Amino acid sequence: MAVEKVDTVVVGGGQAGIAASEHLSNHGIAHVVLERNRIAEKWRSARWDSLVANGPAWHDRFPNRDFDDPDYDAFIPKEAVADYFVDYVEQIKAPVRCGVTVEHVERTSNGGGFRIMTSDGAFEARHVIAATGAFQNPAIPPLVPSDAPVHQMHSNDYRNPEQLPEGAVLVVGAGSSGAQIAEELMEAGRQVYISIGAHDRPPRRYRGRDFVWWLGVLGKWDMQTPGAGTEHVTIAVSGANGGRTVDFRRFAAGGMHLLGLTESYKDGTVRFADDLAENIANGDANHLALLEEADAYVARHGLDLPENPEERKRWPDPACLTDPTRELDLQQAGITTILWATGFAVDYSWLKVDTFDERGRPLHQRGVSREPGVYFLGLPWQSRRGSSFIWGVWHDAKFIADQIAIQHAYETYQPAESNTKNLHVAALKEA
Template identity: 55%
Template sequence: MTAKKINTVVIGAGQAGIAMSEHLSAMDVPHIVLERSRIAERWRSERWDSLVANGPAWHDRFPNLKFTNTCQESFPPKERVADYFEEYAKMVKAPIRTGVNVISVEPNQGRLGFCVTTSDGVYDAANVVAATGPFQKPAYPDIIPADSELMQLHSSAYKNPEQLPEGGVLVVGAGASGSQIAQELRKAGKEVYLSIGQHYRPPRSYRGRDYVWWLGALGLWDEIKDPKQQHVAFAASGYDGGQTVDFRALGHMGITLVGSTKGCDNGVVEFKPGLAENIAQGDKGYFDVLRDADKYIEQHGLDLPPEPSAWELLSDPTCITQPILSLDLKEAGITSILWATGFKFDFSWLKVDAFDKSGAPFQKRGISVQRGIYFLGLPNLVNRASSFIYGVWHDAKYIADHIVVQNGYTDYVKDEDAMN
């Protein structure tokens, strides 16, 4: 089979791939975007029904297109976000091929470039951009046996409360996904236990400005001064119109808060001690933002009204003051476990020398150690914005610039006339 020659193959037509395509087109780089399903498929089929964007519409978008027919201060639902990316791809005329599965990417033998084998033929590419995003393969801790009678779902497979059988639910993981899903299940009448580990819990908004605005104003997108811990759950969301995640409030609404899940033996789940400490650490991060925001307002003379209620904490519910350290799932009536435990990378198709000893991409700002291989859309690729809609667009521009420069080296021909 004759390979189709193209300068750059972009793999994935989500937010990263579309941003990459826009910048490559602007720089006249011939390219194609390959997508195994539909544009922005994960927003449509790998998220729960009530999911909304994590930031308001004025912010969680690309610079050149606003969300239409949408309040700019609202949090667009997932289907609207997916539609937005389809609209954007059409606007920039992105050369996207959907329904094409990439089987492997391998270096060419004896020459530059890569052989990209797909379900629709082979491409010979000088550059390959892995734009498959941060949510590649659901991560499950090895705690509950797979053959257990319990229904076990990852958050990427959860749709709505009606999907679960009668009985209680243990939600493991209290970041944006776990906290939202736990609240939704409780509102649906479920008995819910929420396992909480270390987390970062900022205010959804403060003194009339959303947290994404404060991230920019305070320089927290770049985290140069005070980087937060990586791999810690990020407890902030746009759920129910945009509210600060308050675990005490969840406890008072009937959700039983428990510590980080440690293990399971004969149907009894053990939780690590330290629930109150984890809650207190989350409070510290929350109050740090309030203090920094107050200082910023004072320094810059902004007319933003004080918000004293933001400094008030609810009383600790009993589940915090008297934490449960073990739970017999059958006795508690739990029939489902929902794992909101994040994702791990899956670059098994990328057969190149571009990974460190842990299997993570060996890169700097998305530029791989292997010439011609790039990564885009991964957490902390450049800064904390890199895996967000807002940040990936800017990261893509940097990579596109680098591709153009490298193409120049490849295409260089000595000008003999200029030497005479």
Template identity: 60%
Template sequence: MAVEKVETLIIGGGQAGLAVSGHLGKRGKEHLVLERKRIAERWRAERWDSLVANGPAWHDRFPDLEFKCDGDAFATRDEIVSYLEDYAKLHKSPVRTGVEVTALHRNADGSFRAETAAGVIEAKNVVAATGPFQKPIRPVMVPDEAGILQVHSAHYRNPDQLPPGAVLVVGAGSSGAQIADELQRAGRKVYLSVGPHDRPPRAYRGKDFVWWLGALGKWNARTVAPGMEHVTIAVSGAYGGHTVDFRRLAHRGITLVGRTDGFADGKMTFAPDLKANIEAGDANYLSVLDEADAHIAANRLDFPEEPDARKLEAMPDCALNPVLSLDLKQAGVTSIVWSTGYALDFGWIKFDAFDEKGRPAHDRGVSTKVPGLYFLGLAWLSRRASPFIWGVWHDADRVAEHIAQR
């Protein structure tokens, strides 16, 4: 079989791959996008049915294409898929679907050789645009013989997917909090394991949280403060958009528990840190309000007052008298949803392009070890905004320019 050659090969047909394709196309640079399944496959196959974007449509988009839905709405999963398909059509992106790259090698002359089931492709440049959500992390804690259905949030679809009975949701970031909320609204008994988290306001004094991130300079933050990488953020666009409030979820009937510690003899154990985690999340919430108020005062902005935003409900009993051990069978728990995040998986790259911790070694997406290799869509690639639709567009512009100048 003849070896196909292309100037730039983009691996991944999601928001990152399509963004850099659009920028390369504008510069008249030859390229090819390979997608293992379909455009925006992770949005199609690794998101639950009712998922919506966590930011309003006026913000969570590329600058050169608007969503078809109302700008203040939170786009649904299907609307996001359609949007990315429309973006590919707009820029006439050369996307080849159903082609998975199984291995990427570096040739002696510095070019690259991608192995696929459809043949070999050689390229001068390669952009790894496989995103931040590559390999679901599911703790090996509860054995299969315990008789509990266990799914990662990437494989959760809807309440009907789970057998009748109570559900334990482990992880209280955006995914875990939204899934627990959906399950409780569907009539399920829900236990939600809450670890350290930030929980920003959905909106404050007439502006959405994403607007405040821009006004306060947080989208452009370029460094991760100590511990920030390991603190999850709980925010939601579901049900028209609302602030995630764990006190309120508990008063509605969800039983909150602390960070999940372990499992033995049919019992799940939890750390005694629930109250502290809730209080730390509340402090984060109030700190955003403080910063917003200071910004309004300093810039003499005529924004409406919102005193009720600072009112917190009473600390729930499940936090004052925490459950530290839960007999799953006795509690009727038949399912566990692990909302425990993702790990990067670049095992298909067969040469050293990584740092001492196994992460891509790069400077704002440009490999610092391998000329011609680029990374896009990763968290904190250049700044806080990098893994988001509008943020990756700007990173892709810079990468495309670097490619054009090679």
């Protein structure tokens, strides 16, 4: 079978790969985007039915196209987000090939490029952009044995409350996914227990502005590294039901049972850390700190934004917070499902190059790996806090495409001295 040669192969046809294609095209760099499923597939089939974007339509988009929804403050449903990327591919004429699985990538024998083996044949390229992102393999901590008498599933496989067996549900993880799913289950009439670890809890809106606006004007989207010890702190935020602040005390008032970090399991009993009060307090502190910064910004700039005292009010401490549960017998509690909202692990096993740490995580600087010619795109904190958002990955993709274009410029450089010398020799011969 013939080998197809192209300058750059982009692996992944989600938001990162599409953004990469746009910027590569702007530089005139020949490339192909390989996607094993459909464009933006994970928005369709790896999310629950009611999911909406966590940021409003005016913010969570690429700069060169708006959503069709005329309400710029709306939180776009997941299918419409996927359709947006399909339309964007058509808009920029991105060379996306769907149904092509990349099996492995390795350097060519002469070391000048890469050989990409796929389900649709072989490619050779000088550059490879791994645009598969960080949400690849669902991660479930090895705490509860698979043969334990309880149904277990990852949030990646959750679709709706009717999908689960009857009974109470233990949701492990209180980031955006865990908080939203737990609230949906509670509103569907389920008894819900939620295990809460360290988290940030921004206001959904404050003084007439969404929190994404506040992070922008306060310069927080451009933070280049997470704070010390906060690398794995999740953000509890939701666009569901028109968007409202995640408040775990409000959840408890609705009947949800709050728990600390899940520690262990034995003989049908789950044990939890004695850190619930601390985790809730730290989330409150994060929430209030942003309100204080927002108020200071309003005063400093003399803005006429309405005060919002409701956002500072706190629901009463529930009994499960003041007298936390440390052990939970699943059968006695009627829990038939454990839903793990515990994030994802990266999987670059197909990329056979030396640019990973001992845990398989990419070693890179703003997406530029230590393996010349290999780039990463779609990683959280890739260049800044905003990297994991749709607009953030677009800007990261521009930087990566710029780096490839810079390499092209170096490779085509011809020294002026050499050109002058050649002209001099020609002139002497004529003489």
